[in-house]
Amino acid sequence: MRLFLSVVAALALAVSAAQAQTIRILMETVPDTRYIQELLPQFEAETGIEVEIEAISYIDMHSKLVPQLIAPEGSYDLIVVDFYWVGEFTKAGWLMPLDDLVERDGVDVDVYVPKLMDLVGRVNGVLYMLPFYNYSMALIYRQDLLDDADEQAAFQEAYGMELRVPQTWDEYWKQVEFFTRDTDGDGNRDLYGTVIQGQRGDCISMQWANYLYSQGGLYHDENWNPLLDSPEAIRAMEYYREAVEKYSPAGSEAYCFDEAFNVMAQGRAYSFVTFNILYAGFEDPESSEVAGKVGITPNPGGGLNGGWGWAIPNSSPNKEAAWTFMKWAESAAVAKERAMLGGAPTQAQIFTDSDVVAARPYYPILGEILAGTKDFPVFTYTTEFVEQVGLELNLAATGEKPVAEAMAAAQEKLHALLVKDGKIEE
Amino acid sequence: MSVATADGLTLAGRDRRFGLLLTAPGLLSLLIVITFPLFFTLYTSVHDYTLLTPNYDTFVGTENYQEALDEEYLPGSLWVTTKFVLASIVIEFIIGFAVALSLHATRRFGSIYYLILLAPLLINPVVVGLLWRMLLHSELGIVNYTIGLVGISPVSWLGDADVAFWTVVLTDIWHQVSFMAILLVAGLAALPREPYEAARMDGASTIRCFIHITLPLMRPVIAVAILLRLIFAIKTFDIIFIMTKGGPGTATDLISYYIYRAAFFGLDVGRASAMAAGLLVIILALTAYLYRYMNSLK
Structure with a gap:
């Protein structure tokens, strides 16, 4: 019996040592x-x-x-x-x-x-914390389409400018319009200028941030006064709505990044504003039809830091x-x-x-992308902010709410959350 | 006449004591897993309990209830939930009954039909959501591809507010309809044969038999089937969470996902508990009504 007990005790010790x-x-x-x-x-x-x-x-x-x-x-x-x-x-x-x-x-x-x-x-x-990895957002685009001599000539003809890796938002938007088309003539568009990841909540909040920065907009000034009803923010939302209506697959207002990724990976889109970590997936022939044909560059005007x-x-x-x-x-x-x-x-x-x-x-380009990013508002209620604003953005993206009205509501929500957190006064 | 035993109890009394003893473990576990969380929720709902300050130091009375009622999107969510519950139950009942009647009349391969029918029910709802989200992808999904072959233009299954609502209703029906069918087929199997034979003798048609015999005899089973599906439907969470996140806009924003957001994104467990308590009252009222209706049929 004593032997039995000591064996049990020894086992218990060994187990706790192993657990440690x-x-x-x-x-x-x-x-x-x-x-x-x-x-x-x-x-x-x-x-x-x-x-x-x-x-x-x-x-x-x-x-x-x-x-x-x-x-x-x-x-x-x-x-x-x-x-x-x-x-x-x-x-x-x-x-x-x-x-x-x-x-x-x-x-x-x-x-x-x-x-x-x-x-x-x-x-x-x-x-x-020690930073583990970064998922800053960037513009992923089809390098092969930009390098195509016929496309270059047609773009020069239509817009009077060179077709190259976009440096400004205006230039990028012209390319988005240019590449949206019906390539096989069956009456349905099958190449899209851009892909929206517009699902309510996290997905749209992350992608729209890049549109906001592209217009020179910010979520708040240095004293945490919210700026979501600014002309820049409204313009950003108008661009986003235009993309949903004209340049992105119908139904993309319900996509998250995985669905949008697949549209681009199947060769159906010219560009995709998204997380830099997805780039490796586009380069992998296992998951992508466009491996070797894509490039990555900073979002014109700055991307979201993550x-x-x-x-x-x-x-x-x-x-x-x-x-x-x-x-x-x-x-x-x-x-x-x-x-x-x-x-x-x-x-x-x-x-x-x-x-x-x-x-x-x-x-090295990933380094450049990271250097040009801007921060999302990080405060106590960021998770709730993403949900609340993500809903207003989605309502505007689907056209259920007029853009200005949705942005006014987003402004009000950010304001209320910042007050609740004590960042600003009522 | 009662017979006293050695310990001074009647036989009936000993029976009762023995019965209590047997049910005690069950009652106790019910108490632990149902009653305790229930009262804990009610207790939380009258305190300022958030995930940032998880304590019961601040009693706030009905403040959480008041705040919940003032929320801009709560009435919309309740309305969407009502529509969802009605639509899924009505359609599931109609399809379920039709399937039950055909299964009941089937003489051969019954078990194969059961197997096929039960398959969706055995799939985890998260998997159901993921599966349909892929099948219904507006650009690359097999559903739009297939309807494209016969010349129908692609449908934005989850991106269009009106369509998305019916998409999640139909997904739920695909997943749950066999539950209704199985309950109803069990009810049909238990029906007595005599009334049908008598009706046949009098020359009643199949449809008249159905309306005047099957439906009245089946009413208790129908009531139970609808009651169970009602309770499940109100609690629907997974397919919304996986397929739409309540969008586009607020088109599929069911109440259970709404409450989840208040707790885990809003961090306000007190307010979420208040909403959950409100929902419980609604479900209890519906259940009580249906239960009384069922009893009135006996």
Whole structure:
């Protein structure tokens, strides 16, 4: 009996020791998560810490994270945070400040692109996250159509200007109009100038931001006074509505980025304003009919900045092991390996690293795109803002609400949320 | 006459005690999984409980209810939900009954028909939503391709507000209609044969048999089938979440997704609980009405 008890005790100890050396991470099912998974054996061999990555789809992440973050001890040691949860998570006090750990271990955080450090790194001077990957938005277009001599002549004829990678919004819009056509003469359009990802909520909110920046518009001024009923914002929405009506497939006001991606990947569109991380998918013959024919360039007037950061929740059961993992994943060598696999970098030197550029020649352009991006309003109620404004934008895009009226409503909603957050006075 | 036993209880009393003992585990788990969350929701609905400040320090009375009632898009969502519930139940009932009658009359291959019928019901609603979203893709989907072959111009299944509403209704019907059919076919199988034989003797037609015998005898089963589908339909969430996010505009913004947004995007669990409590009252009222109607048939 005594032997039995001591065996049980020994087993229990062994189990708890093994648990102490296992960390759990909640991540999204995206390519950058896959690259981490591919490199995991390295980490496990180096440190003896076992890593369990739970990868789920974006739509489930927020509602799965919050209960774990509220709990005194949650089930995740390490999490990844989308930029628009940053305001909420830090305001609620769910994330652990990393400044002491960075100082203790001498980690250099100046390697990160400052724009990403501001977005998914520091909040009010406190370091809560290390930027994991960036999904800044850009213009993806058909290089082969621009290079076509007949198209060039026809475009010159019609608009009196050269057909080239668009530098201004005006130039881009002429190309959008030019390439929208019925190529096989059956009476239905089958090549579209652009593809809209207009589904209510997140999808339209993200894409429309690029239209707003293209017109020189902003969500708010430096004192957080909302600017969504400005002439620039209204013009941006008019362009968006015009795209839905004339230049994008019917029904694209219900597309999210996956449906829109497929239209472009099937060769049915000239261009698509979307996340830079989708570019790798267009270049992959497995998922795209237009591999080798697409280019990527900054959205004229600036694109939306986006990114994810690694963070250790205060409810993390094993903070030290989580930090060990974070340091490993963000070390210069691993960050470079991830980029070689196709990951979207956050550290400045990787965009121009000679090995990375040799494997993926467009990475310097990704650096340029990131440098020209602008930030979405990040505050406590960003998630709700995306929903509320995403509805008004969608109502305007479908023509159910006049543009000016929808933008007035969007302005009112942003105003109310900023007041609720104490950013501005009533 | 009652017989006292050794412990001073009558036999009937011992039976009752034994019965209580047997049902206690069931009642207790019901108490834990239903009553507790229910009262917890009601308790939350009268507090300022948000995900940012998850505590019950601030009692706000009916403020959450008031705020919910003042919301711009809530009446629209309730109206869309009502239309959705009515449309899906009426159509499912008609199709379901037709299928049940044919299945009932089938002599051969019955199990094969059952298998085909049950297939959609066995698919997870999230998968159903994803499946149809792909099939109905306005540019690349197989549905628009197929109708294009016979010269019908492509339909914007999910992008046009009027069409999108019927698209989600039809998706729900595709998914759930066999539930109705199975319940009704079970009811048909249990009907007595004598009234039909008597009617035949008197020379009644099939249609007269259906109207004067089948329908009246089936009324309790019909009431149960409709009641169950009603409760499920009001709670529909997955296909909206996957297929439309309530759009285009507010065309498919069902109440369950509306409440979900208040809780998880708006972070306001107190207000979401207030709306959920309101919805519960509506469902309870409908259920009570149908239940009394069913009892009146006995």
